[in-house]
Amino acid sequence: MSKKTLVIGASLKEERYSNRAIQKLRAHQIDTVAIGLRKGIVADVNIDVEKKEYQNIDTVTLYLNPKRQEEYYNYIIDLKPNRVIFNPGTENFEFLKMLKNNNIESEIACTLVLLGTNQY
Secondary structure, three states, X not given: OOOOEEEEEEOOOOOOHHHHHHHHHHHOOOOEEEEEOOOEEEOOEXXXXXXXXXXXXXXXXXOOOHHHHHHHHHHHHHHOXXXXXXOOOXXXXXXXXXXXXXXOEEEEOXXXXXXXXXXX
């Protein structure tokens, strides 16, 4: 079963964890969409620079520091994902509380580790 995932903070740079996550998500055949600062393609995923109205998002995985997340609070809540993953360095207790208040599951985890251990 595919858990359509939105990667926020996607990078075209291969050494970035967001880039590695996109590649690993696609290797696991998970439908993936992404938003980043620059347009481009990672694996077979187009990186958008605008907040699009994606449908049926199961998981949002964050690669933005807490301050940069603020502009995405309402956007992510409005997408109504089943969960939001806060990767290392993105922990944000203000946003965690907002997600909980909107009945959206969240976890502080590493997408790469979850995929690598079949816990995604």
